[in-house]
Amino acid sequence: MSVWRLVIREIRHRRLNFLMGLLSVAAAVASVVGAQTLLTADRIITSQLLSTKEAEVEKSVAEKQAAVQQAGKELQDVIRKQMLGLGFNVLILPESQSLSEIHLDGSMSATMPEEYVDRLASSKIVTVNHLLPSVTKRIHWEEHNRDVVIVGTRGEVPIQHRGMKKPLLDEVAAGKIVVGHEIHQQMNLMEGDTVQLRGRDFTVSKLHAERGSVDDVTVWINLAEAQELLGMQNLINAILALECDCSGDRISQIRAEISAILPGTQVVERYSQALTRAESRAKAKSSAQQALKAAEQSGAEQLALERKTRRDLEHRHAGFAGLLVPLIILGSIMTIGLLALVNSRQRSQEIGVLRAIGLSARQLMLIFLLKSATIGILGGLAGVSIGLMVGQSLGSAESDGSTWNELFASGDLPVLILITPLFALVLSGLASWIPAFLAARQDPAVVLQKE
Amino acid sequence: MVLQLEQVSKTYVGHSTAVHAVSDVSIELGAGDFVAVQGPSGCGKSTVLLMAGGLLQPDSGNVLIGGTNPYGLPPDARASFRSISIGFVFQQFHLVPYLNVLENVLSPGLAGTNSPEHVRQRAEHLIEHFRLAHRQDHLPGELSSGERQRTALARALLNSPQLLLADEPTGNLDRENTDAVLGYLKEFAESGGTVLLVTHDDRAVPFAKRTVHLRDGRTTNHMNPGFSAASG
Structure with missing residues (x-):
């Protein structure tokens, strides 16, 4: 017979009390881990979305660039033909x-x-x-x-x-x-x-x-x-x-016509056709560059908008978690404390008898604290699991989601997962400490006189 | 002397009243003594027993168990001393409801100094002795009243105490079980133990070597003329 066996037997005997305590701890831990998982998933998804968006914008700009270059070539060709028609x-x-x-x-x-x-x-x-x-x-x-x-x-x-x-x-x-x-x-x-x-x-x-x-x-x-x-x-x-x-070989016609009207003159072709063409090309190039610049600007604006939307969403999640998590933790502490108090009241006669047959106050406190530690560890592990699943599924609901590898590679989360069961242990221990202390100090004579 | 109560007194102070539960009671019990304390309800019987068991400090007077004043010890040392020196049996049995018979009998071993093997052997011996072997895996809720009290007796004797304190141990038992329990107490006394039995049940008188009457918190001692080996 050991103290641990006594604790296990009591847990099995008062399952509801134990399950309620377990759920309270699990809720507190799940809220902490879930909030952190969600915020981590937010950051990963933001990074993924922005990378995708940047790639899309780059691709779009490259496509537009190619299209503009192609259109420029076609425009030059059209201008060349038009210039032939101009004479x-x-x-x-x-x-x-x-x-x-x-x-x-x-x-x-x-x-x-x-x-x-x-x-x-x-x-x-x-x-x-x-x-x-x-x-x-x-x-x-x-x-x-x-x-x-x-x-x-x-x-x-x-x-x-x-x-x-x-x-x-x-x-x-x-x-x-x-x-x-x-x-x-x-x-x-x-x-x-x-x-x-x-x-x-x-x-x-x-x-x-x-x-x-x-x-x-x-x-x-x-x-x-x-x-x-x-x-x-x-x-x-x-x-x-x-x-x-006078396109093509009609230059000879104009020479003949002019020399007939203005004797003693000569007719030479000017370079203005090439100049006009060059200017037209420059104009076409300038228009294309402006179109490209507009496309790049539009892409940058889309990216900035996406960043702002994601940042707002992350702030909303962080604010919500910042409000909800402390409330859940406080509620859990109160519930665990209340459950421990009820448990110690229910067990007052049993505690009196154990005191009477020689168990010390330290042993009685150990019985209560071992139970709360069991609740803390099991509730902590359950809370971590629930929090991870809920946080990941909530985070994934907004996009293709983040993989577990990405979540665990993000730095804060693995540390949090290691720390939270300890946090649960401390939480449960703190909440149970006062009821355990009161139970251990209980006067056995008072209890035994009540029969 | 195994137990000495020297002019012990106890007064319970309420909000507006003070009840003198025990006044100047002196009882001495040696090895092999079986003393029954009798009296009407509210005469202070249970208070005497709790003071004798190191559970309730008297306002005045001394309590010595095997020459040691338990109230002079620090709380944890007193608990340990109690575990080794005293066994308790109560009217309501006070078995731990979620431990089976064997585990209940073993529970004082948590506070004792004996090795686990020795404690287990002793528990199995007591379970056999009190005819509980077929019930050792059962929870208290599955036992009859007599079986519960026998379990409580076995638990009280696990650490082989010098002194056994019994508070109305037959209050919830039928005739047959009453005789059996009283017989075990007598047997314990005859084997060199010391029994202080608090009861208002006259059936206990023939089993006790001496009866102490308590009235209004005061005692009148007399030997039990009917006590004989045949009574047990």
Whole structure:
């Protein structure tokens, strides 16, 4: 016969009391472990969801990037075809004008009467849509000590036998100046600035973007002002004919038609087709980049929203657990204490007899505390199991869930699982201590006199 | 002397009243003595027994058991002393309800100093002696009143005490079982033990060597003229 056997016998005899105590401890432990498991599962699921979302966003952006690149290629192809349909731009020059001078110096020395453009405009020409007379000269810009190409233009001259078309290029107004890229970069010019050219003030009306051609070192002013500054009154160097309806081998037709109207001139193709195409491509690329940026931004916003939603959910769970767990623990302590007190009252006669036959107060306390330890350990183990299952299933309800391996690899949980049975032992012991102490101090004479 | 009560007194103090349960009672019991304390209900019989058993400290007077004053010992030492020196038998048997007969008999061994093997042998011997062998695995609730009291007797004797204190042990028994229990008490006394029996049952008188009458907490001693070996 041992004290432990006495405890086991008593537990079997008063099963309900024991089960109630066990359930109380299990509830307290399950609430602690369950809350921690749920919070751990929350963190794992958040990590999983965000990883998945990030992968989705990256994939989506990559797909959009590929789609935009493909669309860009298709757009370039379309533009190339459209440009073929648009026709050529041609330059009408005096016959004596050396093309080498144009290409090497960006300047033109040969001239032709300005009235040529009016003659062409009033002719029955069908292969040309827009006419721009101009003077072009390479000069030294004294005021800024640099060489530039000066272009004077009066804008489009309407072809009289057709209706007025929307102009492709605007005239440079008197007193205004349009500046090529390299010049305005080096001179640090802004629109609205005033610059002096050969003693005359001009207001910068436009700054050109880089074109990678002689245009970058060119300034454009009004034709009349240019003629005056360059001493070329009523003379021009070239007529630019835009949107010529002369694709493919029809260039020979336009040459024949123009030379018939303007004898002593030559017709050369301009580079503007390639320029326009490049600009169109740049525009398409810019649009694609903006679309990509918008897609990336949208993905980042989705991720931020997901993070916030998960963070809110975790905070809600933590808050709920923070409120519920202490209440359950308090309730459990009270229940266990009450059960122990009821148990000691039920056993008062038995305790009196055990005292009478010689058991010490320490032995009686040991009997009660062994029982509470049994409740604590078994309730703790049951609580850990229940808490893990409930916490994991609640956590899993929100997504594909977290595996046990992931939960146990998360750091806090294994420690908690080891600690909580001890916590249950202490909880049960604390709750039973006072009733056990009271039982041990019970006066056997009082009990035995009650018979 | 095995038990000496020297002018012991006990007063129970309530909220507004004081009851003088025992006043200046003196009893001496030697080895082999079987003394019955008789008296009407409320005369202080049980109080005398509890004081003699080291369970209730008298307000005045001395209690000596084998020359030792149990109330001079610390509580745990007193419990141990009680376990070794005194056996108790009660009217209500006070068996532990969830222990079977064998375990109940063994229970004082928790407080004793004997080896588990010796305790078990002693328990089995007592169970055999009190004709409980066929019932040793039964719980108290499954026993008759006589069997319960015999179990209580076996438990009281497990640690081979010098002194056996019995409080109305036959109060719930029929004639046959009463005779049997009283016979066991007498047998214990005849084997050198000392019995202090508290009872109002006149059937106990022939078994006791001496009867002490208690009235209003005071005693009158006289030898039992009817006591003889034939009575047991």
